[in-house]
Amino acid sequence: MVSNPATSPPTMLRTMAYEGLHEGPRLIVLGAVHGNETCGPRAILRLAGELERVERQLLRGTLTLVPVANPLAYQRGERMGERNLNRNFRVTTDPQDFEDRVANRLAPLLARHDVLLDLHSFHTPGEPFVMLGPQDNASGLEPFRQAAAEEALVRRLGPRRVVEGWLDTYARGVARRMRNPNASLRAQMLSTDPSYGIGTTEYMRGHGGYGVTLECGQHDDPEAPEVGYRAILAALAHLEMLDLPPPPPRADLEILRLVEVIDRDHPDDRFARPWQSFDRVCAGEAIGVRADGEVVRSPADAFIVFPNPRALPGNEWFYRAEVSDRPVDGVKSRDLPS
Structure with missing residues (x-):
């Protein structure tokens, strides 16, 4: 019996690559790392359509679009397929679930790029914001040397609100979870893994690049796909990959x-x-x-x-x-x- 591709578990990851004829940055844009966050796919596919119709052309560098990074979660319309793809994101020789298999394909793809823009949305109403990585440091948790480039990108994506401090806060939360006798066995098992707080942007920073997460708005906000689309264009303009005016940097940042x-x-x-x-x-x-x-x-x-x-x-x-x-x-x- 032939299975129905629309209902069978996905077995592939769709990517779209565009090469400029001149050397330049390598940018990758992700959508639907969480399957119920549809603003990313909509924004990415809008740009892909423009590129396919030659309404826009890449001037230099490499642009890779991954409209749906977690096909199983997206197919189900849920945050996760079998687990959270944006935790414990790494290559493994012994994949245990669907997200492990996705990470085994997606992580090397990220490592071949210089810059990551990861489009997300959130549960409750609120304005868009950008998640920023650490300052330059040589610590064991998240060593980093490209904070200046990442900050320059953040100022030009559009939102005024910026949030930092993700990984070290998450690490403290892991320590608290381990001390909590009410935590589930599964949570305790995951929390013992020092890589559990690593997501796409943390992986990118750990492999020589830089990247930001853009939270485009509430899941159902009709403006969220537009926020994502404009951010992709702003990133491409900032990196001088499209023939667009440089995006103006925001001067009214709210940094938390x-x-x-x-x-x-x-x-x-x-x-x-x-x-x-x-x-x-x-x-x-x-x-x-x-x-x-x-x-x-x-x-x-x-x-x-x-x-x-x-x-x-x-x-x-x-x-x-x-x-x-x-x-x-x-x-x-x-x-x-x-």
Whole structure:
């Protein structure tokens, strides 16, 4: 019996490559690393159509488009296929699940490029923002030497809001998860792996390139695909790969730093109110309530980021962020109203 390709598990990864006739940067753009985040595929396929119709032409360098990085999750319309592709992202000689097999193809592809733009969206309403990597450093967690180039790109993608501090905050969350007796066995197993916090951009930085995650808006926001599309064009213009004016750098950046991640321990853990990303929370204010009645309070004035009321137990429930004093491409965070 012949299987139906529309319903059978995907067995391939679709990529589209364009080569300029002059040497230049190698940019790769990903969509649907999480299958329920459709703004990336829509933005990428819009540009691909323009390139195929020769409405736009690459001037130099290499452009690789991967509209759907996680075909199984995308087919199901869910965040994950068998696990989160954007965690524990690496090549493995013993693939255990669909995402391992995707990473075995996608990771070497990333390593052959200089720059990554990874398009995402999020659960609750909110404005777009960019996730920025670390400053130049030689630490063991995420050594990096291209912060200046990454910051310059971030200032030109469009959104005013920038969030940094992902991997070290996640590492602290892993340590907390390991101490939590309520964490699921699966979560504990994953947390023992030092690579678990590594996603596409972290992998890119660890292999000589740089990359940013652009959160284009809420999953269902009709403007999110436009945000992604304009960001791709801005990246191509900034890298001088398309015949477009250089994108103007934003001078009104709002730069926040993640400082803490809190897991959901039980299906009955609930938020104190319907939080949206970047809602302000005051010191001592209730953020959520555990299944046993314990109130989770903010230890300081902060912002809520990535609140997920449907998080699975043992996974990230929400992040806290504070105003960062880090300048990005020479610009410090604007004064935020109280």
